[in-house]
Amino acid sequence: MLCLTLTAAYPEVSPVYLADTVGDGVPVAHEGSALNAEVIATFSSGFYVKDEKQRIFAVGSPAIPAGPLHLVLKHAPPKPNDGTPVTIRSNALDIGPVSISLKSATRFSPFNPRPGDLALAIPVLAGLYKSRNIPQDILPVFAALTSALHADDLDGARNILQGRGDGLTPSGDDVLAGLLLFHAWSGRPVKDLLGVALNAKTNDLSRAFLKWTARGQSIQPVHDLIRLALKLSLEIRPLPAQRLKSELMRAVDDLSRIGHSSGVALLTGLSLAARLYWRPINSPETPQHVDAP
Numbered sequence: 001m002l003c004l005t006l007t008a009a010y011p012e013v014s015p016v017y018l019a020d021t022v023g024d025g026v027p028v029a030h031e032g033s034a035l036n037a038e039v040i041a042t043f044s045s046g047f048y049v050k051d052e053k054q055r056i057f058a059v060g061s062p063a064i065p066a067g068p069l070h071l072v073l074k075h076a077p078p079k080p081n082d083g084t085p086v087t088i089r090s091n092a093l094d095i096g097p098v099s100i101s102l103k104s105a106t107r108f109s110p111f112n113p114r115p116g117d118l119a120l121a122i123p124v125l126a127g128l129y130k131s132r133n134i135p136q137d138i139l140p141v142f143a144a145l146t147s148a149l150h151a152d153d154l155d156g157a158r159n160i161l162q163g164r165g166d167g168l169t170p171s172g173d174d175v176l177a178g179l180l181l182f183h184a185w186s187g188r189p190v191k192d193l194l195g196v197a198l199n200a201k202t203n204d205l206s207r208a209f210l211k212w213t214a215r216g217q218s219i220q221p222v223h224d225l226i227r228l229a230l231k232l233s234l235e236i237r238p239l240p241a242q243r244l245k246s247e248l249m250r251a252v253d254d255l256s257r258i259g260h261s262s263g264v265a266l267l268t269g270l271s272l273a274a275r276l277y278w279r280p281i282n283s284p285e286t287p288q289h290v291d292a293p
Contacts, residue, residue: 015098017077019105023068025212026057028102029088037086039095041168041205046077048168048205049086049093056208059093059100065258066108067219068212073100110223112216115187117230124229125182125274128252128267135265137165138175145175149276154179154196163202171265173206177213178269182277184216185226221255222266 022028029035037051046060057069061076071093078098087094091102113121134142141160148156157179164172180193193214200207212218228248235241255263 015078017098017100018074019071019100019102020062020074021066021070021072021108022102022105023057023066023070023108024217025055025069025208026071027051027053027055027088029090031090033090035088037088039080039082039084039086041082042079043168046073047080050204051086051088054204056205065220065254066110068108068215068217069208070108070219071100071102071105074104108217108220110217110220111227112223113185113226113230115185118182118185118226120233121226121229122274122278124233124248125226125271126278127271128229129271129275133256133264134268135165135171135175135261137171138265138268146272146276149179149273154183154193155199158196158200162200163206165261167260167262168203169206169209169259169262170202171261173200173202173210174259174262174265175269175272176200177210177218178266178271179273180210180213180269181216181218181222181266182270182273184214186277190215218266219255219258221251221258221263222270225251225255225267 027035027037035051035053037049039047040050040056041048043060045063046058048056048058050056057071058064059071059073059077061073064070064072066072077100078095080095080098084095093100093102138145138161141164145157145160148154148160158176161172161176163170169177176196180197184190184193194211197207197210197214200210202210209218225248228244228251232241232244232248235244252267255267257263258266
């Protein structure tokens with residue numbers, strides 16, 4: 001197979017790009033068949049594709065994190081225009097004269113905590129909550145949001161957050177994604193959480209991400225964060241604990257740099273859920289109080 005770097009010397013040969021990781025939400029056709037799709041939007045490191053079944057996924061460079069809806073390439077991706085036709089095959093994507101080979105791709109398989117793991121990690125996650133980091137779009141509805149969460153009303157939280165804010169994934173949806181992740185990891189029935197995600201009145205891309213958080217999957221920095229939070233919660237030796245805390249803060253920084261505010265908003269939802277539902281030993285069976293920002 002020709003690698004992308006060889007095509008610079010042989011410009012008459014259609015380039016072949018190599019995939020690195022592929023998420024479960026990236027559609028692949030059955031052997032011998034194909035799916036029609038098209039490019040619907042571009043961003044600095046790649047582009048979004050929607051197929052004939054209205055499924056949306058991202059194709060991007062190594063600058064984007066692995067995730068359930070991400071096809072991450074080994075090198076910078078091609079730069080198609082909006083509306084460019086895409087053909088999805090069993091082991092490749094064809095975008096005009098360009099082909100992306102899926103044969104070398106590794107399946108995205110993130111660490112997902114079990115409910116018992118989450119219970120151990122909750123104090124660490126709760127400690128990541130910072131009221132000053134709440135997205136500006138969310139501040140006007142923050143009191144209503146915490147009231148809904150105190151009542152364990154995820155549908156109410158969805159009504160408050162859905163589509164709120166600007167961007168490809170609005171801030172409100174990203175906060176909701178963090179809430180859904182927490183509840184997915186806590187063992188809440190997937191069908192209940194999918195119902196919340198599917199009913200979100202927002203754009204198709206944001207809803208697609210919400211559906212995967214309802215299944216317990218998000219982008220790689222989130223899974224790195226929860227893995228480190230669990231390890232830190234179990235470590236009693238001072239020096240290893242300090243190293244783990246430094247790694248955890250780097251994971252927080254990595255997540256916070258995602259998008260304009262998407263990573264910060266997702267962390268807000270995840271840490272807010274932990275802060276509300278963390279019940280220290282021997283405490284009353286009530287959610288923790290969260291101060292208004």
